[in-house]
Amino acid sequence: MHRWLIACLLAAPLMQAQTPCPSDVFLDVSKYEGAGPGYPKPELDVNCEGGELVVHSNGIPHYEFVQITPNPLLEMDQSFRVPLNPKRVDKPIPIPLLGSAGFAVNGLVIYGPNEGPIPAEENFGDPIYNSIMDACMGHTALSYHYHALVQKCLSEGVKDGDPSPIIGYAFDGFPIRGPWGCLDAECKDVVKFKSGWQPVRQPHTDSWDAYDYVEKDDPAQLDICNGRVGPDGKYSYHITRTWPYIMGCYAGDPVGLRNRQERPAGQQVSEAQPARPPRPAGGGRRGGGGPPGSRRPGPDQVATAAAALEMDAGKVARALRVDPGNVRPVNMAASARTLGIDLGALREALGTPGRGGGPPRINQNPPGEPECFFRCGQSDEEAVGCGLTQDFKVICHRPCDNNKCG
């Protein structure tokens, strides 16, 4: 009896380490035609080591590439590592406002449900609503990436109404499945899952502010992260027809965010030049450095900012999306718009105005030059006499004289 108990205790860690490697859920991209003539063939390598799922990809789609954005399709050198046994965290963690948040089963990266600041008239808008995605909900910007997923593009022979397969992984290691799933262990009841995020305004810009999560007693409705615990007790995200399409937040610790490498193929990386150059000490980027969780202004910062701005701390926290229960990623520009103040003023109030954690940079005029000779329309909100408007246009605070801030 004791011998069996000891054997079981000894075997337990081994059994955990032998979690099946889900390499079979990934596509064999070599059997597809790829992006088209002239582009490299898609490449994907999947294996498991050290309790992690390890994925290498060249970032080339396995289907015809359609040039939706004016950015070329680049062959990439991408690798991702996520835990094979992800654990849920107590509080959901925001996904990145920009950049990769996971990867699909063809090895291509998944971004969040908002676009970047460009084009200015659609800054941080919903790219699906704004019609800048191809038929598989991908497009190029640096690398080819998805803002939503289409099950048919990432699986074969799956009918509508069948329980959906895994079509991707979030950086917390939890799988992303198609829209259909079982409500019961016997899978008698298969439903198409729905997002709980409801539109509150047009998502043309600042799409995170255009949807609110509304809790409903509906077994087909997903949680705030767009996932659910299945009848097998395992957590999965599900893609939805509506916002946030893939993930609304991370239900687990996104360790894959820290383990990813994405760079154009062919770029040599030596020991002296790491793939991702070290960030400045103290994470002194605009808006803070480090992973998304650590970039969120803390309560002390919010209180200090509220005092400096002579505003209610709750209002500032809501605008910054750091109020309790808010899973939206921080977007300083959107927050400044919500508060009706200049972006620079908000950053200064938060104590994150400059780079390297140091004092804010002030553009010094050269001796003998007029106080400001920046051209109107210049895009530096810190330029003397110039400011960034809420729609990312640069204005002169002073009258514009001969196309210069007069």
Added chain:
Amino acid sequence: MRLRKVATTTRVLILAGVACLIVAGWPQKPAIVRVHPEHMVVEVPQDGEHPWVEIELAHDGMDGYNLHLVTGNYQFTPENIGQEPVWNEGHAHLYINGAKIGRLYSPWQHLSGNLFEPGVNRIHVVLNANDHSVWGLGGEPIGDDVLLDTEAKGDPIVVGTIRYSLTWNWDGVEKTSTGWKVVNDLGYQVEVTSGRLVTRNLELIPCHYKPAQPPQVWLWDLLKPAAVYAGHGSLLPNPAKISRSYEEDFAKLSDIEIESRKVTDPEYCQAHYLIARPTGTGPGDSSLELSGSYAKDGQGEAFTIASNMAYGELKDLDAAVSIVGGIDVVVERSVAKLFDGVDFGAMDERARDMSVLRALVRGASVKVQ
């Protein structure tokens, strides 16, 4: 005699080698171009808060010009030169007319007038890490590139105008009182009576900075076709982009001048043309609508296309085109080829719609003058 035979064999081998080099070296698509061969391009984080730089120039009261580098997410750190690269710090390298002038350790630099030729000069700046690697984003060096006109009295930076037009080629098309008729490559006679098309994006893409030709030129360099130095950092605005969507009526197609844009990028190498739903509309709106009828072998039927799909293409220009004097861009679409490849009797609606979109965009030619 023997020597002659060897020479012939050698000639054959050389020709075969040349053929192999041409085949191997022929770029099907614009490749990533290494523009600063003396320094490696190192990627900055691709999360939106990357460094950027823009050139400002002003006449100096005594001589030449004052150069100001307006930067974002970047700090000049000459004190850290030779040390490990840190993604938002370093210095810059300055090139004038292709020649490297030197390093810039601060955002301000006086440029003596004797650095410039009379007339138009090209100024290029690239951001460099502490170890002199070039900072890059998506494989493209982070820098700025402008033309300076020594004859200009005011702002010396050359501002060019890009004028965009959308036109139609009517060759092989029969106009009717209600629209137009065409016979496609599969023998279908198609009559269009109504519809609309939305041009969602049209923009010229600036060329990369092209370095001066290295002094040592290899045989295979001469054999290669001229490389197209183009690219576009998606996180940076392109002032050459049209500012809104344009809708055209398929029953009354006509040529239209759509927009002009003021730009400072010295030259352009590619054009992007995109058909998609209009800006600011919901997913239910359409990018392409067409109604009419088709007939083949005496059998005919009405058809309607209402697609919300997007389709675009990045087209290489024949050669780099300079902004000096302005650029006229004409996108000519072929009416006759619109339905080529469409098998009305066999295709499902989605395949048919995509085929029309593909034919429209791929059949479009971009002419620049």
